[in-house]
Amino acid sequence: MPTPERRYVITFGCPDRTGIVAGIASFLADHGGWIVEAAYHTDRDTGWFFTRQEVLADSLPFGVDELRARFADVAGSLGDGSNMRITDTGSKRRVVILVSKEGHCLYDLLGRVASGELDIDVPAVIANHPDLGDITRAHGIPFHHVDFKSGDKATAFARVRELVDAADPHAVVLARFMQILPPELCVAWSGRALNIHHSFLPSFVGARPYHQAHQRGVKLIGATCHYVTADLDAGPIIEQDVIRVDHGDAIPDLVRKGRDIEKVVLSRGLRWHLEDRVLVHGNRTVVF
Amino acid sequence: MPTPERRYVITFGCPDRTGIVAGIASFLADHGGWIVEAAYHTDRDTGWFFTRQEVLADSLPFGVDELRARFADVAGSLGDGSNMRITDTGSKRRVVILVSKEGHCLYDLLGRVASGELDIDVPAVIANHPDLGDITRAHGIPFHHVDFKSGDKATAFARVRELVDAADPHAVVLARFMQILPPELCVAWSGRALNIHHSFLPSFVGARPYHQAHQRGVKLIGATCHYVTADLDAGPIIEQDVIRVDHGDAIPDLVRKGRDIEKVVLSRGLRWHLEDRVLVHGNRTVVF
Amino acid sequence: MPTPERRYVITFGCPDRTGIVAGIASFLADHGGWIVEAAYHTDRDTGWFFTRQEVLADSLPFGVDELRARFADVAGSLGDGSNMRITDTGSKRRVVILVSKEGHCLYDLLGRVASGELDIDVPAVIANHPDLGDITRAHGIPFHHVDFKSGDKATAFARVRELVDAADPHAVVLARFMQILPPELCVAWSGRALNIHHSFLPSFVGARPYHQAHQRGVKLIGATCHYVTADLDAGPIIEQDVIRVDHGDAIPDLVRKGRDIEKVVLSRGLRWHLEDRVLVHGNRTVVF
Amino acid sequence: MPTPERRYVITFGCPDRTGIVAGIASFLADHGGWIVEAAYHTDRDTGWFFTRQEVLADSLPFGVDELRARFADVAGSLGDGSNMRITDTGSKRRVVILVSKEGHCLYDLLGRVASGELDIDVPAVIANHPDLGDITRAHGIPFHHVDFKSGDKATAFARVRELVDAADPHAVVLARFMQILPPELCVAWSGRALNIHHSFLPSFVGARPYHQAHQRGVKLIGATCHYVTADLDAGPIIEQDVIRVDHGDAIPDLVRKGRDIEKVVLSRGLRWHLEDRVLVHGNRTVVF
Structure with a gap:
């Protein structure tokens, strides 16, 4: 297992539906993304889905800007890209x-x-x-x-x-x-x-x-x-x-x-x- | 030490002044009262004094009614007997x-x-x-x-x-x-x-x-x-x-x-x- | 959102590697599985991955026995099917x-x-x-x-x-x-x-x-x-x-x-x- | 009520018996000592009695040294003066x-x-x-x-x-x-x-x-x-x-x-x- 150093932190929320976890996880897996922490929550009152994931920066073949651009497409296809956010633990x-x-x-x-x-x-x-x-x-x-x-x-x-x-x-x-x-x-x-x-x-x-x-x-x-x-x-x-x-x-x-x-x-x-x-x-x- | 069985529980509150603890404790000691638990509190905002004491019933030469009567005199002399209460753990x-x-x-x-x-x-x-x-x-x-x-x-x-x-x-x-x-x-x-x-x-x-x-x-x-x-x-x-x-x-x-x-x-x-x-x-x- | 009634509870553990979450989530999504609760954990000392997922029973086109059989294949392909377990909340x-x-x-x-x-x-x-x-x-x-x-x-x-x-x-x-x-x-x-x-x-x-x-x-x-x-x-x-x-x-x-x-x-x-x-x-x- | 400023803190322990609280409280009351905090405990296993009392320094007609000397007599008469200690909150x-x-x-x-x-x-x-x-x-x-x-x-x-x-x-x-x-x-x-x-x-x-x-x-x-x-x-x-x-x-x-x-x-x-x-x-x- 690589040293859990620099990570990209992805947070995302959208109305819940089938296949969101699969969509995100497959996108990451397809690029070799190593998830070191993942959490999911569905709010039963409003039917919203939320997730936060930490991916090892070195496990992806591109940087944070391209990750943002690509993930925006994934998020958009899952419903709504507006509640997405990706940060880089490498910047203080x-x-x-x-x-x-x-x-x-x-x-x-x-x-x-x-x-x-x-x-x-x-x-x-x-x-x-x-x-x-x-x-x-x-x-x-x-x-x-x-x-x-x-x-x-x-x-x-x-x-x-x-x-x-x-x-x-x-x-x-x-x-x-x-x-x-x-x-x-x-x-x-x-x-x-x-x-x-x-x-x-x-x-x-x-x-x-x-x-x-x-x-x-x-x-x-x-x-x-x-x-x-x-x-x-x-x-x-x-x-x-x-x-x-x-x-x-x-x-x-x-x-x-x-x-x-x-x-x-x-x-x-x-x-x-x-x-x-x-x-x-x-x-x-x-x-x- | 006697077995801590039946007890009289005294609670009392009055405006604070010097000598309250001494008054109560001396009254009890004069009659051989064995205090097994005692707590005191002075409310700094209102200047009121409160106490709760547990006395072994067998250590006193009289019963709960006489204790009440005698303690009422003590409480009265300390200021105010109206906030006094004595109960007997022997009655369910x-x-x-x-x-x-x-x-x-x-x-x-x-x-x-x-x-x-x-x-x-x-x-x-x-x-x-x-x-x-x-x-x-x-x-x-x-x-x-x-x-x-x-x-x-x-x-x-x-x-x-x-x-x-x-x-x-x-x-x-x-x-x-x-x-x-x-x-x-x-x-x-x-x-x-x-x-x-x-x-x-x-x-x-x-x-x-x-x-x-x-x-x-x-x-x-x-x-x-x-x-x-x-x-x-x-x-x-x-x-x-x-x-x-x-x-x-x-x-x-x-x-x-x-x-x-x-x-x-x-x-x-x-x-x-x-x-x-x-x-x-x-x-x-x-x-x- | 369907009423969160009867659920299949999947627990699984295996050595961590890339693509496990994607593998499980894609399998479920492919069959319309509606995940109502999902949790993941990677033990940093031993490099093991663990997950627990709750899927609405009605969202899948097959019963618990077939889910077990099919998931065993998925688990096997992810490394090790021996630490997999699926239970049905419908049975007391x-x-x-x-x-x-x-x-x-x-x-x-x-x-x-x-x-x-x-x-x-x-x-x-x-x-x-x-x-x-x-x-x-x-x-x-x-x-x-x-x-x-x-x-x-x-x-x-x-x-x-x-x-x-x-x-x-x-x-x-x-x-x-x-x-x-x-x-x-x-x-x-x-x-x-x-x-x-x-x-x-x-x-x-x-x-x-x-x-x-x-x-x-x-x-x-x-x-x-x-x-x-x-x-x-x-x-x-x-x-x-x-x-x-x-x-x-x-x-x-x-x-x-x-x-x-x-x-x-x-x-x-x-x-x-x-x-x-x-x-x-x-x-x-x-x-x- | 006087301002609770400088205080003498008395701690004392001795084998329990009738009259300890009365002895201490009466000694303090006789000299006008204003007790602002008092706590008592009897250890049921060993039969020992413990107390801690805070007395307003200004309420007593003498200083901490004389208080120590006088209280030593009281403590001695109650059994054992060796576990007595008096400190002055006025010294840092x-x-x-x-x-x-x-x-x-x-x-x-x-x-x-x-x-x-x-x-x-x-x-x-x-x-x-x-x-x-x-x-x-x-x-x-x-x-x-x-x-x-x-x-x-x-x-x-x-x-x-x-x-x-x-x-x-x-x-x-x-x-x-x-x-x-x-x-x-x-x-x-x-x-x-x-x-x-x-x-x-x-x-x-x-x-x-x-x-x-x-x-x-x-x-x-x-x-x-x-x-x-x-x-x-x-x-x-x-x-x-x-x-x-x-x-x-x-x-x-x-x-x-x-x-x-x-x-x-x-x-x-x-x-x-x-x-x-x-x-x-x-x-x-x-x-x-």
């Missing part, structure tokens, strides 16, 4: 991180980048407070403080957008960025802006979810990684997790315990997004 | 169970009773459908089918109330009873009516929570055991738990997986209630 | 349950059968104690008490084998059966005898695992569902889960809390086994 | 961290220190590899590389001991330090050397636990924070947790997933140790 992903003052998610992500666990480029960290500049720069990453206080928000967000778009990132991560993205940015970054919300959505939407959780007296608190849409905290959910709390936990305890869940949920969601494991279908996700 | 608890058609919670509870894990009397199972009669009677427990369809609901609930109140139960368990209790029953059974709701509250209140969960695309589903109040699914939460689901789980899968969480959350909540471990404070609970 | 599975005195797993399984969650036949419950006879018979299931005390074990096990083999079951479930199967029965029932061990294996093999866990001072206890082999508690693991305990939990508390994990782990493992989701590979399992 | 705890090449636990701890979540001094990070020097120094913490390769281990450990003891730390954290402490250091640092082992102990003691876990085919992997003793990976367990894995996870996946559990288990264990929440009793711990 770029991730821009937006933060505020709370650094736990940023620290966590930077640690994963430094250790090589997340093999990505971080061309910029953008913040509405200067506090996290030192740790960012210690990792050799440019830090941009955008002032949201002295001027109007529209100007600030225009600056954020300029900085983000300059990096042309595969993901924009709101790592406890405490500002609500304006609708035009939700649209511009649709499908690649990821937020970590510090509650088990749909409970406790909006501000101060740990305070809301404490007041309701829940016995578990959670965190949710989701795609940002114009509806606040209502976008497609990528990952969630919870941690147990009890009556002895005051709000600062919820905040502290919740951080450990936020970090891990965000990093899982980001990893899956960057590995093209997340397919959005309506307001739900398929996570392969 | 009575639990009435209300069900509909779905039997998983009932089966689970009956199994725990049969094995002695739940050492309680179940004087009646009451249902708005006849389906679960056979299994109930196989356990030697009277089963009452109350017709909610042919007549009006008020009459049906009057009959339910009659049956429940005849048993004078320590707990009324709504084990997937698919009827909403009328406000007067919520009041009459306040603090002893327990419901299992098949969602991680406050998400997905009301009908068909698994359908709601599926539509929202959550990655975990849950169950909540709470005291019934006139506000639907909004009473004090006793226990919650969750289980992971993914895109491959259709609604019947959520229903099936959720059952395992419902059963265990309900049985934990009921056990804690019957052991006087649950103290209600506003709309929150302290679970010792 | 038979499960024999072996118990001792502890009834929680039996109660749980009977409840799932009664509610239709587990759509199986239970032709016999066999026990080395008479205690669980009443509940078994209340479910209309024959109960066989085999005496292990007065005679020798070999005779007793011969009787157990006779009863089990008369039912020709798809699964023999050791639901807290406290006797160690003799090697010849491990061989005879290889791949269909499932045990629930009350620890998180490989910790605490053998007798009294909760006592061992308590002595070691672990902070979580667990349960393991595994295939029975001649090596005690060392067979391929199907499913495991854990529950948190603390210093306040004495051994009876571990026993009580552990039961809830045992039940759910056993029922999950059994469901997956009966749905042909579990493929054994060496001493490990692939669970699709 | 010192923690020395030992690492090797793997940085995830170190990154995590440094992030918690930088954000103030862990309010401690880290006077030194000591490593047998130079790799983690930069990130340590970026946090303003001295980094010491001790060479274990060129010379003998005894010399290297003597240097480690010298560096550790110079800091007189409250905790020595082996944060994936891949060297086995020699017995004399286990003794010298008894009760304050914490290790994170990357398995759910007692499973997979020693080297390469993820490889062992993969080979055994477990469905959950775990991590254990325990006190270091001369018996490898056999010291009293402080905290454990697990994460689910499946057949698709190769060893590098186990390593990656396991890291997230290691980090959180170590940081919880360290926090509890530093807050004097962990009382060792034989080879088990009481965690208040």
Whole structure:
């Protein structure tokens, strides 16, 4: 078996019918494509079919551009080529991180980048407070403080957008960025802006979810990684997790315990997004 | 150390001040009371103090009635005797169970009773459908089918109330009873009516929570055991738990997986209630 | 989309190479086979490929016997037809349950059968104690008490084998059966005898695992569902889960809390086994 | 209620008898001591009693030294003053961290220190590899590389001991330090050397636990924070947790997933140790 190094990742969705798997698999087999990971899902409610496949790059006699062109024909013949996407693991992903003052998610992500666990480029960290500049720069990453206080928000967000778009990132991560993205940015970054919300959505939407959780007296608190849409905290959910709390936990305890869940949920969601494991279908996700 | 058999369980709450623990502990020590379990909690938001203590019955020179009378004096001197309660583990608890058609919670509870894990009397199972009669009677427990369809609901609930109140139960368990209790029953059974709701509250209140969960695309589903109040699914939460689901789980899968969480959350909540471990404070609970 | 009713479940394993998925999918597509669920796995250490597919029975122009014959040819051409298996969800599975005195797993399984969650036949419950006879018979299931005390074990096990083999079951479930199967029965029932061990294996093999866990001072206890082999508690693991305990939990508390994990782990493992989701590979399992 | 700022933390253990709680509580109440947190435990097997109490420093008319002296009398009168300990939250705890090449636990701890979540001094990070020097120094913490390769281990450990003891730390954290402490250091640092082992102990003691876990085919992997003793990976367990894995996870996946559990288990264990929440009793711990 060849070393599973560089791979092409194919994701595809279309209305289900007989022969889709055969069509894709035969196309790949005909060109010697070695599938190292394959997942399929049929949504029983909508009758849609989804797949994600990893093919060894070296096993195919052509490059990613020709694979895209040829696979587009296959996808078209299976129904609909518009929900097809092929990426190359050989090109590094770029991730821009937006933060505020709370650094736990940023620290966590930077640690994963430094250790090589997340093999990505971080061309910029953008913040509405200067506090996290030192740790960012210690990792050799440019830090941009955008002032949201002295001027109007529209100007600030225009600056954020300029900085983000300059990096042309595969993901924009709101790592406890405490500002609500304006609708035009939700649209511009649709499908690649990821937020970590510090509650088990749909409970406790909006501000101060740990305070809301404490007041309701829940016995578990959670965190949710989701795609940002114009509806606040209502976008497609990528990952969630919870941690147990009890009556002895005051709000600062919820905040502290919740951080450990936020970090891990965000990093899982980001990893899956960057590995093209997340397919959005309506307001739900398929996570392969 | 004496065998930890029959115990008196003291629960008490009052505004916090210096000397409460000393007052209670000294009273017990002065009479030779052997404390086998003790828990304390101070709610930092409201400044209230709560405690639960288990004392070996044989270690005291008097019975539960005199203990109540004497402890009332102690509690009064510490501030407020009105939130005091003393129960005797020597007298068996009575639990009435209300069900509909779905039997998983009932089966689970009956199994725990049969094995002695739940050492309680179940004087009646009451249902708005006849389906679960056979299994109930196989356990030697009277089963009452109350017709909610042919007549009006008020009459049906009057009959339910009659049956429940005849048993004078320590707990009324709504084990997937698919009827909403009328406000007067919520009041009459306040603090002893327990419901299992098949969602991680406050998400997905009301009908068909698994359908709601599926539509929202959550990655975990849950169950909540709470005291019934006139506000639907909004009473004090006793226990919650969750289980992971993914895109491959259709609604019947959520229903099936959720059952395992419902059963265990309900049985934990009921056990804690019957052991006087649950103290209600506003709309929150302290679970010792 | 046709109603996903009766299905043929295909499982297959062989050394990995290019074109296996295409070969299987094309064979099915050529006959109009509608795949409703498909999973693939390549074991990177051994280079083996595994798959499980569910095909709608009505979508194929032939029955299960001809499917088996034709698929054997396909499998043979892909390398090795010996690890192929096709079952028909239209024929009910038979499960024999072996118990001792502890009834929680039996109660749980009977409840799932009664509610239709587990759509199986239970032709016999066999026990080395008479205690669980009443509940078994209340479910209309024959109960066989085999005496292990007065005679020798070999005779007793011969009787157990006779009863089990008369039912020709798809699964023999050791639901807290406290006797160690003799090697010849491990061989005879290889791949269909499932045990629930009350620890998180490989910790605490053998007798009294909760006592061992308590002595070691672990902070979580667990349960393991595994295939029975001649090596005690060392067979391929199907499913495991854990529950948190603390210093306040004495051994009876571990026993009580552990039961809830045992039940759910056993029922999950059994469901997956009966749905042909579990493929054994060496001493490990692939669970699709 | 006074602000819960500076506190004295009292921990105490002795053979159980009537009147211990009363004795302690009355002593504190007599001097106006305001108890903000109190926990009690009686070990049913050994008949030992344990308690941990937090008292507001300002509520007492004397300082920590006199509290120690006076409480020693109380403890002595209750049986045995030798298992008593009183610490002052007003003095910062010192923690020395030992690492090797793997940085995830170190990154995590440094992030918690930088954000103030862990309010401690880290006077030194000591490593047998130079790799983690930069990130340590970026946090303003001295980094010491001790060479274990060129010379003998005894010399290297003597240097480690010298560096550790110079800091007189409250905790020595082996944060994936891949060297086995020699017995004399286990003794010298008894009760304050914490290790994170990357398995759910007692499973997979020693080297390469993820490889062992993969080979055994477990469905959950775990991590254990325990006190270091001369018996490898056999010291009293402080905290454990697990994460689910499946057949698709190769060893590098186990390593990656396991890291997230290691980090959180170590940081919880360290926090509890530093807050004097962990009382060792034989080879088990009481965690208040």
